[in-house]
Amino acid sequence: MFSYTANPARVVFGTGTIATLADEVRRLGASRVLLLGTSSLAGPVDRVADALGSLLAARFDEAAMHTPVDVTERALKVVTENDVDCVLAIGGGSTTGLAKAIALRTDLPPIIVPTTYAGSEMTPVLGETADGRKTTQTSPKVLPEVVVYDVDLTLKLPVQVSLTSGVNAMAHAVEALYSPDANPIVDQFALEAIRLLATALPRIATDPTDAHARSHALRAAWLAGTCLGSVGMALHHKLCHTLGGSFNLPHSETHTVVLPYAMAYNTTGAPDAMRRIAEALDAPDAATGVYDLIAALPVPHSLAELGFTETAITQAAEIATAKPYPNPREVTREGIEDLLRHAWAGTRPTPADGSKPDLRSLTTEVVDSFAATPDPRLRELLQDLVRTLHSYVVRTDLTQQEWEYAIGFLTRTGQISDDKRQEFILLSDTLGVSSVVDVLTNSRTPDTTPSAVLGPFYVQGPPETAQGADLAEGLPGTPLWTDVTVTDTHDTPVPDAIVDVWQSNQDGFYDVQLPDADGPVLRARFRTDTDGRLKFWTIVPSKYPIPVDGPVGGMLEAAGRHPFRAPHLHFLIAKPGFRTLVTQLFVAGGDHLDSDTVFGVKNGLIVDFAEQSGPAPDGREPEAGWRRLEFTFRVSPTH
Numbered sequence: 001m002f003s004y005t006a007n008p009a010r011v012v013f014g015t016g017t018i019a020t021l022a023d024e025v026r027r028l029g030a031s032r033v034l035l036l037g038t039s040s041l042a043g044p045v046d047r048v049a050d051a052l053g054s055l056l057a058a059r060f061d062e063a064a065m066h067t068p069v070d071v072t073e074r075a076l077k078v079v080t081e082n083d084v085d086c087v088l089a090i091g092g093g094s095t096t097g098l099a100k101a102i103a104l105r106t107d108l109p110p111i112i113v114p115t116t117y118a119g120s121e122m123t124p125v126l127g128e129t130a131d132g133r134k135t136t137q138t139s140p141k142v143l144p145e146v147v148v149y150d151v152d153l154t155l156k157l158p159v160q161v162s163l164t165s166g167v168n169a170m171a172h173a174v175e176a177l178y179s180p181d182a183n184p185i186v187d188q189f190a191l192e193a194i195r196l197l198a199t200a201l202p203r204i205a206t207d208p209t210d211a212h213a214r215s216h217a218l219r220a221a222w223l224a225g226t227c228l229g230s231v232g233m234a235l236h237h238k239l240c241h242t243l244g245g246s247f248n249l250p251h252s253e254t255h256t257v258v259l260p261y262a263m264a265y266n267t268t269g270a271p272d273a274m275r276r277i278a279e280a281l282d283a284p285d286a287a288t289g290v291y292d293l294i295a296a297l298p299v300p301h302s303l304a305e306l307g308f309t310e311t312a313i314t315q316a317a318e319i320a321t322a323k324p325y326p327n328p329r330e331v332t333r334e335g336i337e338d339l340l341r342h343a344w345a346g347t348r349p350t351p352a353d354g355s356k357p358d359l360r361s362l363t364t365e366v367v368d369s370f371a372a373t374p375d376p377r378l379r380e381l382l383q384d385l386v387r388t389l390h391s392y393v394v395r396t397d398l399t400q401q402e403w404e405y406a407i408g409f410l411t412r413t414g415q416i417s418d419d420k421r422q423e424f425i426l427l428s429d430t431l432g433v434s435s436v437v438d439v440l441t442n443s444r445t446p447d448t449t450p451s452a453v454l455g456p457f458y459v460q461g462p463p464e465t466a467q468g469a470d471l472a473e474g475l476p477g478t479p480l481w482t483d484v485t486v487t488d489t490h491d492t493p494v495p496d497a498i499v500d501v502w503q504s505n506q507d508g509f510y511d512v513q514l515p516d517a518d519g520p521v522l523r524a525r526f527r528t529d530t531d532g533r534l535k536f537w538t539i540v541p542s543k544y545p546i547p548v549d550g551p552v553g554g555m556l557e558a559a560g561r562h563p564f565r566a567p568h569l570h571f572l573i574a575k576p577g578f579r580t581l582v583t584q585l586f587v588a589g590g591d592h593l594d595s596d597t598v599f600g601v602k603n604g605l606i607v608d609f610a611e612q613s614g615p616a617p618d619g620r621e622p623e624a625g626w627r628r629l630e631f632t633f634r635v636s637p638t639h
């Protein structure tokens with residue numbers, strides 16, 4: 001069981017959205033707005049003032065970090081003097097904090113326009129400072145009525161604030177995943193926020209005006225803010241609160257320095273959350289993944305750089321561990337001192353036990369080695385093959401012995417193959433790859449007969465046989481009168497189409513598998529007549545096992561899979577001007593239709609091989625009865 005309380009707020013997200021602010025104010029029934037900002041954001045605040053026009057009652061530009069109560073009191077005077085009925089804050093978490101502090105005391109509806117990634121606009125939490133002490137409280141009264149995210153406003157956010165407040169957002173998402181209140185809804189927000197930030201932050205560092213990266217970071221800030229507003233945080237936030245509140249360290253920079261160390265501390269206590277975070281970061285380990293991401297950004301990397309002195313570590317650890325709070329790993333004085341010592345020095349945390357080495361640069365090197373391949377398709381195929389193979393090896397933690405076995409397996413697959421035995425096709429078929437390629441290639445022509453895999457027993461150029469012939473030539477089996485028609489997609493008959501037919505005998509063998517078979521058996525090439533029709537005798541196909549005496553048979557046995565194919569008749573229909581159709585018709589009611597070992601059965605290819613008695617259309621009258629197969633193949637012109 002889990003519970004999730006969605007905090008109410010109307011959200012407008014996009015570029016140029018500050019143009020909607022006047023409407024948003026009116027929507028609330030307000031007409032006298034107090035506009036909150038900071039002098040460093042004068043340009044955007046002026047633009048919002050213009051957008052508000054006559055709705056603007058007053059401005060207050062003194063919002064400050066950690067929401068000092070004396071600043072709030074000055075702002076409240078402005079509220080009273082100007083008969084304000086709505087507060088509109090534009091800026092980072094500090095300005096949002098001021099709007100919340102006013103809302104708490106006046107019940108005025110706040111509209112927030114966030115310009116950083118701190119996420120405060122999504123939380124019912126207010127942190128305030130009075131006489132140098134920071135206190136936090138939670139109240140739905142401080143939740144904004146409306147949040148307007150405008151990507152344009154973030155384009156000029158200085159790179160360092162962008163990156164540190166981006167990491168601040170990531171911290172909300174990380175701690176949400178191992179919160180005692182964690183739930184699947186918030187998890188999705190958190191993982192998406194981490195994914196978005198992991199790619200957006202390095203791009204913003206390179207090009208702060210990258211609107212796409214900016215949009216992703218702002219969306220991540222929204223999601224991460226929602227995490228912060230929905231579930232309880234843990235060690236990381238507690239430490240940053242201590243360092244900010246008691247040692248006056250700057251908010252988002254402190255988050256940026258501390259996060260990897262808090263994560264390293266919690267790794268053993270929240271292995272599942274850390275695994276998911278590592279996946280979202282596309283890194284082998286969550287804590288070192290975040291460390292490496294931040295290490296590459298132009299931001300402070302140690303508490304020392306933030307002016308924190310080594311001698312303060314003991315005191316900070318004491319404050320941070322004074323009161324117990326929920327955390328996935330027990331919080332001890334010694335443990336936190338050790339954590340702070342590492343954060344003070346900025347050294348890389350040790351990856352969690354059992355985490356895998358980071359092989360991304362090796363993969364990149366190999367992928368890059370194909371970068372100059374002149375043929376673009378070949379380049380794509382090779383580079384993706386390398387990525388996929390490396391990822392497979394890393395994910396499965398492939399051992400040397402397993403890799404050698406795989407090489408040996410492929411070698412045997414090649415050695416057993418010749419012009420009659422095609423073990424590689426069998427491998428592709430039993431792994432389902434042939435069917436995947438078939439579906440990708442042919443599913444885009446829905447008005448033709450579905451195709452099916454060629455299989456390993458096709459022989460090029462079988463002898464052309466006259467219509468009406470009997471492919472079985474006295475072999476045991478139930479006689480089958482086959483009467484098929486080939487048409488185009490407008491049902492116009494296609495004469496002179498070459499139709500190759502092949503199938504197994506009653507014991508399940510193809511002629512190429514029988515050492516004593518003399519020439520083609522149950523295999524022929526026909527030509528459709530002027531009506532696009534083709535009639536011949538054969539026998540009802542039976543189920544059969546694919547050859548199991550090679551490496552593929554060994555694989556099926558090791559996997560406990562049966563080797564049987566559902567009974568079917570192969571057709572290959574070709575005519576210049578038409579797409580060649582390779583397909584199979586399956587006997588309705590036959591064995592293994594739902595577990596065909598090569599995954600070749602398609603619904604449109606299961607056909608009733610109807611039981612008959614009496615004389616067949618050509619006058620022949622098999623004693624023990626016979627069956628009839630009627631089917632129309634639709635082929636499509638190539639143009």
Ligand code: NAD
Nearest residue numbers: 038040066092093094115116118120123125156157251252
């Ligand atoms: P901030 O609001 O202090 O802004 C940092 C600096 O960047 C300021 O000088 C600001 O004027 C400037 N700035 C902001 N946006 C800009 C832009 N678009 N272009 C140019 N300059 C811009 O920092 P912050 O990291 O957003 O917020 C930190 C504060 O928010 C802290 O006080 C923290 O406690 C609080 N906070 C509260 C919550 C909560 O849920 N209550 C959540 C996160 C943060």
